[in-house]
Amino acid sequence: MRSLSLTTALVALALAVGGSAGKSNTGKSSKPPGHGPGKPKIKDVSAACNTLFTTLPNQVAFPNTTSYALSSNYWSTRQSALHPSCFLTPSSPAAVSSALKLLTSNSIPFTVKSGGHTAFPGSNINSTGITIDLRLLNTITVSPDRRTVSVGPGNHWINVTTVLDPLGLAVVGGRSADPGIGGLTLGGGISYFSGQRGWACDNVRAYEVVLASGEMVTASPTSNSDLYWSLRGGAATNLGIVTRFDLASFEQGLLWANSLVYNATLNSTLIPLFQNLTVTGLPSDPAAHTYFGFVRQPELGEYLIYSDQFHATPASSDATNVPEVFEPFAQVPALVRLPRLSNLTALLQAIQQPYGERQIWMNVAVKGTSAALLQDILPLHEEHVQRMLNSANGTRVTPYLTFQPIPVNVLDAMQVNGGNALGLTRDDGPLVIVQSATAWVSEALDWNVESSTRVFIQDVERLAKRRNLDHGFIYMNYAEDSQDVFDRYGPDNKKRLREVAKKYDPDGVLQKLWRGYFKLWYQA
Template sequence: MRYVLYVTAALALGAQALLPEAPDSSVLQALRNQGVKTEELPVAELLSRSPNSGCAAAVGHPFLLFAYALTFQCASLHTLYRSDSLQDNVTACTEFSNGYWSTQQAEADPYCIFKAPHSASISTAILLARLYRCPFAVKSGGHAAFPGASNINNGITISLERLNTLQIAPDRKTVAVGAGMRWGSVYSTLEPSNLAVIGGRVSSIGVGGLTLGGGISFLSNLHGWACDNVVSYEIILASGISTTASATKNPDLYWALRGGGNNFGIVTKFHYEAHSLPGHNMWGGSRLYTEAAFPQLTNAFHNVITNSYTDPKAGTWIAWIYMNNTKMASTELWYAGPEGDSAPIWKEYNSLTPPPISDTTSPLKLANYTRILDAANPYGLRETFYGITFKLSLEMLHITRDIFFNEVRSVANVTGVAPIMLFQGITSEQVNHMAKRGGNPLGVGEPLYLVHLSPWWELAEDDGRMYAMISRLLERVKAEAKKRGPDSDYLYMNYAGLYQDVIRGYGRENQRKLVQIAKKYDPQGVFQKLQPGYFKLEDGAPVKDGRYFSG
């Protein structure tokens, strides 16, 4: 990173009615409308250059005294927020990079980092990116597992970390959460109120990315996914205008944001439906099993998922693990209340033979639960996510488990490898909640199983081996699902890999609608072109490589 900007003051953004940007709209005029003194920006020099040189040009600008090559946009941000800028500081850069979960993301080298305090400064940053044709990325929590998702080489990384406010509405029906908050902080803040919102299960995950990709929660059987519990979004459009999207205002944009990712603007605040959770009291933990229990364990998992309607407070996943040439399974059990230990839905789990070799299930608070799971997801390693879904087939669960253990042996000697595959369920209750407030674009019409690959390893030289192993595994699973009938095209954005085309998995009609909505609110394609990372609407997978599984 060449340069880091810390900003504690921002320009006032007046209330403006939503007007989708006209093709000939003036970016400079939009900046002036926000109070930006454009004559103080390095515009004259820009206009004398090639129209595509703004971001890439290395300049020795009089506004800056640094020896590093900076973009015009960074220079402009420094000009606007000069008194609060910070010169290049190795410690600060390293600290920011360490805030990314995966090494692949941390390795990106942006020209500068803009730590925006609120929506007005984000609006300015978007307009400057357009003015100088400079690509950018947006970071909420930074928990994506591949490069470019929320960090960028040779562009601007906009950090939302200072959008960290939380307000409970006077009627206690909604909670407004800044897009830069982490879920552990959200739950800790809400705990005294006995209210909860539907959010992530790992404390360090950011509010923004999880919600825009769907957002599975401990409480999803009761209330649905995070995206289906957003009452309204506050969003900055490509025009720099701040607006609201809800079921009654800009309902098409509201629909698109419920799982459509980063393709429509920068969401600065989410207004979630509030739910009662007295004391934030939960019950949960993990049970570790040896190979002898695998068939029974798989059956027990299947029966809890297919019978979740009998007790929607309960949830579970299984993590299959291969380490030191040993096969293990860790099942997570949770319950939305302290009485989970005696819940009848666990009857089959409780009678498994052999029994678990360890059991951490106990009453605990929601925030603390997410911290425990966070500790099981270490930072600073090479990580990847990869996913696939199929209909609720017990046969496919057994087949997929066996394929996993067959394939992971090929990477057993990779340095620092931890091959992990999770089974999770999208239950009938979760699917039913997706219809709330006009539905979402995900295209999920029936219960599904999520197969989630989340291995980690140490060395970049082993990336190809890891992706090749995962590709073989998923190609075999996909072939079996097609042959036996329970195949599904849906991909959960938050678990998908860099070689997968998520939006295509939403279905052709939903993809068409998303593209149409994006063109309405962003006719110049700012969030398709200048924000190139993550899962775009028409471009297919973030990275195209025919060697690796893309389904």
């Protein structure tokens, strides 16, 4: 997860060295008032902004206004450097429907923002059209039976845990405070609870979706089930704007968590432990969750190894009691150990990276059956880091390498309700997502960082293929826009996704007008 563990690790190091809610849609569709025959066509984006300003009062923000600045808040400065003609901040799903009808019927380019936490520029903002900012669709409603939480896409995950923690409830969702509900869930959504329940997309009971036509429908296992399957990893940019997620909820108390920081010279000891955890440890204890990585911190010894570990059902109220699945790591000397019992809100707040830097993520999955492969990825990462440092001329560049396991128990849990669109089964596993992430400050370094990151991921794939340990899956939420995510879902899933997208958008309006993110590019 980009630098999921960075903040936790640095906090720990500092200690060490310095002391639309309500009932679910029944499946009936409602069409908004149309643009209507005989009405003049809107000629350009500026005119569209003015029309939206008239038809949806107080929901359009123009440049040099406070509301425009609020919508321009993006995690990666590569994103916030772009400036749309206007932001539309719809106040209801009906407003989304009306706006989409107007935009598509007049061929106006647009993009959609949920949390604004994607790294690459143009993914959910553009400078040639209108950006629909869903931040006002921020309701969070718990059903009377406490089994479903209806969440608007304008929420960040910290909003959800803040509501659910006092109720003793949780959903399968993000591990960091800032990402939005929409992007994380629609792209997959790795969670603390994935070992038992799969990814976030596997725990959506129903989606409320506005289609390209402006029609509002429900997608669930029993209503528009093909659309429901496609939204589980298929990117809504090809299918429609999701205006509500009905998430399965469950009883949850405190989690056990431990942040560990090691000297990187211990990699030959720790990597086999991590690899064995992926193959045998995590499947033996599905309540456990972890990730493992490397960060360059020259002021603290060049490279450091970090690992955050979590357990959903701690065995005791004593945080120093390490769950058996993680016991081998407790035997290795660490620079920092930070065990604690925590609610989700505190965990999400501890694991976040500040806004204000330029960001890139790329990733690819390899077979998780070889510690030697993971070990031999490290020199490739060091070469990548050195390339970036050589071009940085002393400006700050912070690179991360993270290994994220996908053990077979997670793959099994993904198969509920007809499975998701990712194309992964137990036979594919266990897998490890190799994720490269870099934060930097100088725009002049963009090309060097991007090109070096691509070379690194290509090197990882080549190394894995030589050893017959390649898989090729690319996790959308950590992907860069040059990566063909859908191609890595497999030909059958890609074909099926295209067929579903064409069914719900037969004219290919969204693939033509919805700018940014990942496209299926089917023939309309």
